[in-house]
Amino acid sequence: MRINRRIGVGVIALAAASALVLTGCSSGGSSSTPTASANLSAVITANGSEPQNPLIPTNTQETGGGRIVDSIFSGLVYYDATGKPINDAADSITTTDSQTFTIKLKPNQTFSDGSPVTSNSFVKAWQYGALLSNAQLNQSFFAPIEGYSADADSPLTGLTVVDDTTFTVKLTKPQADFPLELGYCAFYPLPDSAYADMTAYGTDPIGNGPYKLASPTAWQHNVQIDLVPNTSYTGGRKVENGGLTIKFYADLGAAYADLQGNNLDVLDSIPSADLATFQNDLGSRAVNDPTAVFQSFTIPGRDAHFSGQEGALRRQALSESIDRDTITKVIFNGTRTPASDFTSPVINGWTDSLSGASVLKYNPDDAKKLWAEADAISPWSGTFQIGYNADGDHQAWVDAVSNSIKNTLGIDASGAPVPTFAAFRTSVTDKSISTAFRTGWQADYPGLSDFLVPLYATGASSNDGDYTNPAVDALFTKAASETTTDAANQDYQDAQNILLKDLPAIPLWYSNITGGYGTSVSNVSFGWNSEPLYYAITKS
Amino acid sequence: MGGYILRRLLQAIPVFFGTTFLIYFMVFAMPGDPIIAMFGDKTPNPALVAQLRAQYHLDQPFIVQYFIYIGGIFRGDFGISYSGVPVGDILLRTFPVTLKLAVIALFFETVFGILVGLISGLRKGKLFDASSLVISLILISLPIFVIAFVGQYVFGVQLGWARTTVGPGAPVGDLILPALVLASISFAQIVRLTRSSVIETSSLDFVRTAYSKGLSRNRIVPVHILRNSLIPVVTYLATDFGVLLVGATVTEGIFNVPGVGNTLYQAIIRSEGPTVVSFVTVMVLLYLVVNLIVDLLYGLLDPRIRYVK
Numbered sequence: 045m046r047i048n049r050r051i052g053v054g055v056i057a058l059a060a061a062s063a064l065v066l067t068g069c070s071s072g073g074s075s076s077t078p079t080a081s082a083n084l085s086a087v088i089t090a091n092g093s094e095p096q097n098p099l100i101p102t103n104t105q106e107t108g109g110g111r112i113v114d115s116i117f118s119g120l121v122y123y124d125a126t127g128k129p130i131n132d133a134a135d136s137i138t139t140t141d142s143q144t145f146t147i148k149l150k151p152n153q154t155f156s157d158g159s160p161v162t163s164n165s166f167v168k169a170w171q172y173g174a175l176l177s178n179a180q181l182n183q184s185f186f187a188p189i190e191g192y193s194a195d196a197d198s199p200l201t202g203l204t205v206v207d208d209t210t211f212t213v214k215l216t217k218p219q220a221d222f223p224l225e226l227g228y229c230a231f232y233p234l235p236d237s238a239y240a241d242m243t244a245y246g247t248d249p250i251g252n253g254p255y256k257l258a259s260p261t262a263w264q265h266n267v268q269i270d271l272v273p274n275t276s277y278t279g280g281r282k283v284e285n286g287g288l289t290i291k292f293y294a295d296l297g298a299a300y301a302d303l304q305g306n307n308l309d310v311l312d313s314i315p316s317a318d319l320a321t322f323q324n325d326l327g328s329r330a331v332n333d334p335t336a337v338f339q340s341f342t343i344p345g346r347d348a349h350f351s352g353q354e355g356a357l358r359r360q361a362l363s364e365s366i367d368r369d370t371i372t373k374v375i376f377n378g379t380r381t382p383a384s385d386f387t388s389p390v391i392n393g394w395t396d397s398l399s400g401a402s403v404l405k406y407n408p409d410d411a412k413k414l415w416a417e418a419d420a421i422s423p424w425s426g427t428f429q430i431g432y433n434a435d436g437d438h439q440a441w442v443d444a445v446s447n448s449i450k451n452t453l454g455i456d457a458s459g460a461p462v463p464t465f466a467a468f469r470t471s472v473t474d475k476s477i478s479t480a481f482r483t484g485w486q487a488d489y490p491g492l493s494d495f496l497v498p499l500y501a502t503g504a505s506s507n508d509g510d511y512t513n514p515a516v517d518a519l520f521t522k523a524a525s526e527t528t529t530d531a532a533n534q535d536y537q538d539a540q541n542i543l544l545k546d547l548p549a550i551p552l553w554y555s556n557i558t559g560g561y562g563t564s565v566s567n568v569s570f571g572w573n574s575e576p577l578y579y580a581i582t583k584s
Numbered sequence: 585m586g587g588y589i590l591r592r593l594l595q596a597i598p599v600f601f602g603t604t605f606l607i608y609f610m611v612f613a614m615p616g617d618p619i620i621a622m623f624g625d626k627t628p629n630p631a632l633v634a635q636l637r638a639q640y641h642l643d644q645p646f647i648v649q650y651f652i653y654i655g656g657i658f659r660g661d662f663g664i665s666y667s668g669v670p671v672g673d674i675l676l677r678t679f680p681v682t683l684k685l686a687v688i689a690l691f692f693e694t695v696f697g698i699l700v701g702l703i704s705g706l707r708k709g710k711l712f713d714a715s716s717l718v719i720s721l722i723l724i725s726l727p728i729f730v731i732a733f734v735g736q737y738v739f740g741v742q743l744g745w746a747r748t749t750v751g752p753g754a755p756v757g758d759l760i761l762p763a764l765v766l767a768s769i770s771f772a773q774i775v776r777l778t779r780s781s782v783i784e785t786s787s788l789d790f791v792r793t794a795y796s797k798g799l800s801r802n803r804i805v806p807v808h809i810l811r812n813s814l815i816p817v818v819t820y821l822a823t824d825f826g827v828l829l830v831g832a833t834v835t836e837g838i839f840n841v842p843g844v845g846n847t848l849y850q851a852i853i854r855s856e857g858p859t860v861v862s863f864v865t866v867m868v869l870l871y872l873v874v875n876l877i878v879d880l881l882y883g884l885l886d887p888r889i890r891y892v893k
Contacts, residue, residue: 096622096854098668105623179635181622195631243668265669265677266842266850267752291840294850298749298840304741305748435853466616466855473620473627484625498626506627 085286086583087270088565090310090576091299092290094266098246101232102173102180110229111575112290115271116156116251117232118279120147120166121223127336127390127490127572129227132279133161133252135209137226142218142525149209155235156256156274163211165233165252167203172239173230174200182230184505185488188222190214218525220532225489254281254579255288266292281579284567288578309565309583310576314558316437319377326560334381335574336388336487337555338495341430341445342548343480344509354421359547361414362428364407365452371444372553379558383551385540387495388487390572393533400544404551408452415453427456431481433468434461438482445552472508483508483549490572492536493523500539500548511548589876596872603868604861608653611857612646618855622666640666653858663858665851671862674847679866681754682836682843686828688756688763693770694821700771701778701817702810708783716779720772732765732838749840762839766832770824777820781813788812815885822878829874830867 095109104113120134131137135148153161172178174186176197186192190202202214215222225231233252238245248260255271257263262270268291273283291308293299296315302308304325314322323330345351349358368382381389384396384404418424428449432438442459449457460479462468471477485506487494498504501520502512516539523535557574565583570576619636620628637643641652656663662671704713723731739761740748746761785791786809794804833845840846844863851859 094667094850096666105626176631176635179632179639181628181632183632184629194629246668264752265667265674266847293749293840294846295837295840298838301736301740301748301838302840305744307748307751462615464614464616464621464853464855466614466618466621468616469620469623469625470616473617486625505629506625508627 083286083583084284086564087287087289088285088309088578088581088583089289089291089307090578091293091296091302091308091312092269093294094292097181098243099249099263100180100238100242100246101229101234102169102178102182103246104229105181107575108292111578112269112271113229113232113249113251114253114575115255115288115578116249116253116257116274117229118251118253118277118281119227119229119232120149121227122279122281123227123490123572125569125571125577127392129224129490130280132227132281133166133233134226137223139223142220142222142527143215145213145215145222146206147211147213150278151209153252153278154276155250155252156276157235157237157250158276159235159237159250160208161233161252162208163205164208165235166231167205167211168236168239169232169234170203171200172234172242174198178242182228185225185228185230188215188217188219188225190216192216217521220524220526221491221493221529224491225494228488253277254279254283258287268292281577283579284582285579286583303560303562306562306564309562310559310568310578310581311561312557312559312570312574312576314379314560319379319558322558322560329560329563331559331561331568331570332379332556333570334389334554335557335570336390336490336572337574338383338386338388338485339380339552339555340383340386340483340485340549341480341552342483342509343550344475344477345511345548346475347478347480348426349418349422349424354418356546357414357418357421358424359550360403360545361411361418361453362449363403363547363550364405364411364414366445366448366550366552367406368404368553369406371441371448375441375444376553379556380553381556383553386500386543386549386551387492387540388554391487391490391492391495392529393492393536395537398537398540398544400541403544403547411452412454415455424455427458429458429460429479431460431462431468431471431477431479433463433465435464441552442482475508475510481508484555487573492533493520496520496536496539496543500543509548511546513542513546516542516546589880592872592876592879596869599868599872600865604654604657604865605650607861607864608650608857609646611852611855611860612649614855616855618642618666621855649857653861657862662862665859666854666856671858674859675862675866678842678844678847681841682829682845684754684756685759685763685766685832685836685841685843686825688759689766689770689828690821690825692764693767693774693824696767697771697774698778698810698814698817701775702782702805702813704775705779705782705786705813706805706809708779713779716775720775723768723772726769728765728769728832729834729838731768732762732835735761735765736838750842754842759841762835762841765839766828766835770820773820773824774817777817778813781816782809785809785813811885815882818881818885819878822874822881826871826874829870 092111093108096106097103097109099109099113101113101117104110118132120132121129122132124130133149133153135150137145137147139145155161170186173180173182174192186200189200191198191200204212235250247263248257254274254277256274258270258272268289270289272287296313299308299311300315300318303311343350343359372380372382384401385398387394430442430446432442446457446459472481485495497520498506500507500511500516502517519535519539523532526532557570561568565581567580567582568576619633641649653663664670700716704716707713736748739746747758750758791808794808833849836843836846848863
């Protein structure tokens with residue numbers, strides 16, 4: 045839920061374009077290769093936004109706080125650039141039945157204040173995060189662990205401390221990819237000093253990650269946060285620079301201007317007004333790669349004409365009437381990749397050759413035929429509408445998708461804007477929205493399951509369309525109890541082939557990382573979750 | 585005079601209650617649940633949402649929420665933002681930045697606006713007058729974000745004379761470019777106002793008398809013409825200072841100034857009631873005070889104006 049500029053994007057784009065014309069765009073193609081003399085004391089500056097909550101790992105949901113928390117804490121595992129989990133604080137994570145996991149920590153690890161990292165640092169932090177009355181935003185991540193309750197205060201009885209560096213986790217049911225989740229910030233440890241006053245701790249957190257806060261007042265609200273390397277960190281994320289300053293921008297346009305003016309080293313998101321020109325402006329310093337964000341729109345089964353056999357035909361017809369290739373090129377300047385499944389190309393197990401994926405190809409003739417077959421069951425009337433929040437950058441693509449549907453099927457189709465994000469999500473959550481609506485999913489951990497189970501399992505937390513199919517549920521359960529990732533991924537792909545027939549949501553495209561970096565930094569790479577790997581960046 | 589000030593200050597009390605009540609009501613009536621929005625595109629656990637709503641008093645009826653808030657203000661507690669920072673601290677951090685920006689902008693527009701306006705008025709119809717007319721018309725007709733973007737791109741990115749955005753601590757040097765952008769539109773207004781006022785005053789009898797009794801131009805222009813021409817300009821400047829103090833959302837956004845406008849804008853997007861209401865209340869009070877000072881300034885500039893008890 046990134047807050048972007050929301051004021052007259054079109055007009056501003058025009059202004060920015062005229063500024064380029066007035067002064068002549070000189071930066072195109074000037075891709076100077078940074079000199080090799082990396083300066084180990086140089087501080088990297090990167091963009092961010094003011095964290096919406098205190099910096100407590102179990103209470104950090106959004107990217108503004110997330111990138112800081114990820115830098116100053118280290119969990120049991122971290123993810124490398126490809127999303128592969130690598131042991132960080134953990135020495136080993138083992139299981140024999142995919143239900144009880146034994147976790148051994150590396151010995152002699154400390155927080156940046158010198159206090160030891162022990163089994164209790166993890167177990168107590170998880171207990172704190174899972175307790176309902178602590179109202180932590182990441183509470184639901186502890187749901188797989190035995191003892192969890194969503195509705196009442198209930199200790200996680202599945203957590204057992206064996207000794208200072210060993211603890212066990214028992215899940216309510218087998219889940220082979222559970223260790224994959226452990227790199228997410230909800231599972232980070234906390235020092236004992238945190239619990240006395242959690243809000244105060246959240247403004248000056250003590251962590252065990254590659255960076256630490258430069259001083260107790262390093263978080264300058266609404267301005268920036270200054271991080272310095274944490275010398276007591278011994279894990280794999282070795283810091284190659286002298287520190288990291290994350291500057292908070294309310295408006296990405298200002299961040300982009302700073303990047304061009306050499307006031308910013310790394311930018312992880314290009315403002316939509318500059319999407320058409322940024323690759324020219326930045327040359328080889330521009331980044332445009334797929335990431336773990338999946339975009340779709342959901343048609344709830346409760347909507348008239350969208351259940352049963354008629355519904356399945358209409359959903360397939362709609363999907364085949366959308367010209368994804370043209371829309372991603374024209375509206376997004378190639379910064380989206382047309383979807384070929386329900387997950388993301390950066391996830392292990394993704395494939396673009398699911399047998400049912402033809403339904404995601406633009407095929408106007410077949411779409412018309414399917415729609416006519418549905419009309420034979422029950423004639424269509426009314427307008428097909430897609431709901432979206434008008435304070436985000438959604439109108440252009442919703443209108444384009446609606447037009448594509450309208451032109452192909454010859455029916456009335458349009459967008460249905462809801463004024464604010466809060467109002468939009470409220471109507472989706474309480475099921476009062478009466479149209480189809482846009483849905484997006486950014487994965488919290490790099491596994492196929494995270495894109496599928498929370499969204500399409502019966503009664504799952506984010507199953508906003510109330511989709512239910514016992515065959516899909518059975519495959520999800522089977523996948524969770526498989527002992528190898530490949531076998532689990534095969535089950536998830538089988539489930540996706542069913543989803544491609546039922547189309548509870550119509551897949552649209554994967555978002556790309558659009559970013560860039562300055563002339564004085566090198567080794568800039570973005571992780572699977574579109575976050576730059578700050579620790580590896582060098583600056584001359 | 586003392587009675588006049590006292591009466592004006594007493595008038596501020598109902599205004600304070602009226603605005604806080606109205607603004608609080610409007611934030612309350614904003615569509616959507618800010619707690620659900622915290623979870624982004626995920627659907628949260630209903631029990632957790634209930635817990636969070638209770639924590640921020642969002643489960644109480646509107647009037648109870650309002651009195652909890654007002655009660656807090658009288659204890660010096662403006663509430664707490666979703667990120668756990670006391671709103672009072674945010675006020676103390678952002679208002680000085682905006683004040684600094686406003687003073688610099690006001691300085692530029694006053695000095696250059698009155699100077700150019702005065703010269704134009706004294707040389708009516710000459711080349712200087714004509715070109716200042718053209719320039720001020722251009723500045724008035726350009727939307728502020730165009731001036732801001734062009735200024736940022738030319739001086740920040742291309743020439744590198746100024747920082748593209750404002751750095752930590754908002755040093756005066758960084759604020760000059762945004763202040764010039766803010767000042768540009770008011771500058772044009774002040775030039776037009778000063779010019780016409782100077783032309784009008786120059787043709788009045790007392791100026792002719794001053795010339796005819798042999799006073800030097802160096803004395804007539806500042807003391808007789810300028811001083812008597814300033815009343816409409818001072819009114820405008822004071823209103824403008826009020827506007828600058830309550831923050832310039834667009835300009836602060838483009839230059840990433842950690843000031844009032846920028847912070848308030850983000851708080852509105854998050855439906856963060858206590859922050860929005862506290863900011864707007866302080867803005868209203870500042871506006872009242874600035875207006876009072878203007879009314880008092882009139883008396884100093886023009887002794888014919890007297891205050892009724």
